[in-house]
Amino acid sequence: xxxxxxxxxxxxxxxxxxxxxxxxxxxxxxxxxxxxxxxxxxxxxxxxxxxxxxxxxxxxxxxxxxxxxxxxxxxxxxxxxxxxxxxxxxxxxxxxxxxxxxxxxxxxxxxxxxxxxxxxxxxxxxxxxxxxxxxxxxxxxxxxxxxxxxxxxxxxxxxxxxxxxxxxxxxxxxxxxxxxxxxxxxxxxxxxxxxxxxxxxxxxxxxxxxxxxxxxxxxxxx
Ligand SMILES: C[S@@+](CC[C@H](N)C(=O)[O-])C[C@H]1O[C@@H](n2cnc3c(N)ncnc32)[C@H](O)[C@@H]1O
Numbered sequence: 001x002x003x004x005x006x007x008x009x010x011x012x013x014x015x016x017x018x019x020x021x022x023x024x025x026x027x028x029x030x031x032x033x034x035x036x037x038x039x040x041x042x043x044x045x046x047x048x049x050x051x052x053x054x055x056x057x058x059x060x061x062x063x064x065x066x067x068x069x070x071x072x073x074x075x076x077x078x079x080x081x082x083x084x085x086x087x088x089x090x091x092x093x094x095x096x097x098x099x100x101x102x103x104x105x106x107x108x109x110x111x112x113x114x115x116x117x118x119x120x121x122x123x124x125x126x127x128x129x130x131x132x133x134x135x136x137x138x139x140x141x142x143x144x145x146x147x148x149x150x151x152x153x154x155x156x157x158x159x160x161x162x163x164x165x166x167x168x169x170x171x172x173x174x175x176x177x178x179x180x181x182x183x184x185x186x187x188x189x190x191x192x193x194x195x196x197x198x199x200x201x202x203x204x205x206x207x208x209x210x211x212x213x214x215x216x217x218x219x220x221x222x
Contacts, residue, residue, distance in 0.1 A: 007179045011132040012086050014178040019089035023066040039209050043127045043156040044069050046211055050123055050154050051076040057122035060146055062112050063129035067094030074101045084108045084115060113138055120148035126155040131180055140195040150218040157183040161208035188212055
């Protein structure tokens with residue numbers, strides 16, 4: 001049975017225990033593994049492409065994990081990168097991975113809703129994060145507040161699929177004791193629109209999830 005511990009605490013426990021195993025997914029070169037996890041690489045590619053579309057952008061990575069996407073964002077030209085994660089083992093892995101970027105990379109261990117963050121940022125990344133959030137609107141609102149005028153949020157979201165949906169529920173919630181949530185394109189448009197984002201673009205690149213880019217309007221000079 002799932003425990004009654006608060007949802008964020010259960011998510012945190014999972015990513016404390018599974019930091020290394022999650023990080024290893026990026027190294028798995030087996031064709032079947034790659035086939036089963038196309039989303040991991042597509043979202044990283046979208047993050048790097050978005051960073052490249054700006055001139056030396058400031059990048060915030062919420063739920064940065066082991067720094068696999070941070071590495072790409074910095075290589076793609078981020079002038080400043082801030083990664084936040086509440087799993088300390090993830091932050092340790094990220095810290096080792098991003099050391100070579102020196103002061104351009106900063107890591108914060110803590111809950112995104114609680115930690116102080118010195119913004120704004122041109123690109124806000126939320127990849128593989130919303131899967132685990134019982135109150136996602138609080139996150140989208142804070143991301144909007146930290147996003148610069150003309151800035152862009154890049155997110156990935158799981159959708160319900162008849163085959164993968166029940167398997168994920170079983171694996172994460174019942175076996176792994178970790179809550180997991182799904183989204184529809186309409187829910188995403190409403191949530192990010194209500195948070196203040198102007199243009200919300202959603203793509204479904206196959207599989208059972210969505211990639212989203214949402215833009216904060218460029219403020220007009222008076
Ligand atoms: C599936 S991992 C994705 C890591 C990374 N973004 C990637 O795609 O490689 C999700 C990460 O979000 C973190 N996380 C979840 N909720 C969080 C919160 N409220 N504040 C900070 N980090 C959080 C977890 O600890 C975990 O490392």
